[in-house]
Amino acid sequence: MQQGRTAPLLAVEDLQAWYGHSHVLQGLSILVQPGEIVTLAGRNGAGKTTTLKAIMGLVARRAGRVSFAGEDILPLPPDSRFHRGLAYVPEERRIVPGLTVEENLRLGILASRHQREEARRIEAIAETFPRLKQRLKQEAITMSGGEQQMLAIARALMAEPTMVLLDEPSEGIMPVLVEEMFEQFVAMKRSGTTILLVEQNVELALEVSDRVYIVDGGAVVHHAPAAELRADPEIQARYCAV
Template sequence: MLRISKLNAWYGASHALQDISMEVSKGEIVCLIGRNGAGKTTTLKSIMGLMDRIRGSAIFKGKELLDQPAHARFALGLAYVPEERRIVQGLSVRENLRLGLVASPQKKRESELIDEIAQIFPRLAERLDQEAVTMSGGEQQMLAIARAMIGKPDLIMLDEPSEGIMPVLVDEMFALFRSMKTQGTTVLLVEQNVELALDIADRAYVLDQGAVVHHASAQELLADSEIKERYCSV
């Protein structure tokens, strides 16, 4: 579904990504692991079209992404949940969900899709008319994921979804990711809890200083004592 080839990105003079190559197949959960500053978030932002200076290739469903603006990539079926969540202040949960459909081909089914997403996220169903920013951090994270999911993307990229969230909500969230995979949604995941991410993933790429230094099945990486020592405590 997604093939990245020799992807390079810069922040000013800093060469943040160096010839990143990876693949994500339909129905997989693939995770990116590495220490802070390794280039994980930059990889997701580059794929989504949120970096000013990039070079290389990103083929999504047979189409080159790098010559497309971010909103066109979204329309192709690519969704991104950033680490910052970006819940819009002053809007209710329902109104934030509606924002996920503004540029979506699914916009005409808005009411139906909000009902569907409320069934998937029962915590949100109870709060549809509540101002979104008054919810807990974990509930806001669920809203950010729901807002990305409501347009039924083919691939959803998640950046550190468990950060700062109480364990009970993290468990709910990762159960949701398993369910998403079962239903055919493809996931590219950046997650600070490496063991938890590898437990649900099919494969993983290890990034270090802007380059892919290792790639293996999730189970192989979980069994690799050197990888666990170096990255699972991050």
């Protein structure tokens, strides 16, 4: 892989992953620089979600190299990766239904190294996500799907991760909330958070991303700046149609 002008925050090289006997990732390689939003695009079943899970250590059988902040983390368990500043927000959200918004947020810091900074973090997150600020005492299960997705992302941010892996954040969410959420991704980038995004809403992802890797058959088949891909509908139609 070509190196950028600065050392990458995340470097994935020749990543292989299996579910049982199914060889899902077949030599996938990507780079993510500090402060970028990078999107993994491609058709359903291309291997995008598996890529995020393998980076986070949630795929049992894997090979290759995953370097985060200069350290090879492939042998590490998921909790060690989390404590090194890597957070993951799965498509399922996994909000705890019996808890309030504020209590769900606290779960994100209880598992982190920042427990003494709980009040400050909740205040900062509430400013970043105004909808959540209005609902801190509300039971999380009573919120809309889009608001629950914001809560899942906000909970991941409680530990002040260096990088967040986001899996299909717009899935099943009203368009008005999707646009608001993607605006918050840009705000997260401005605050110094690096994002690796898996997203089927390619048009919107291209608006906020710096670069895009298109995945097909468990490997990268195209890589380009987001602006270049926006101007190439042929590539989008070839690889990104659901």
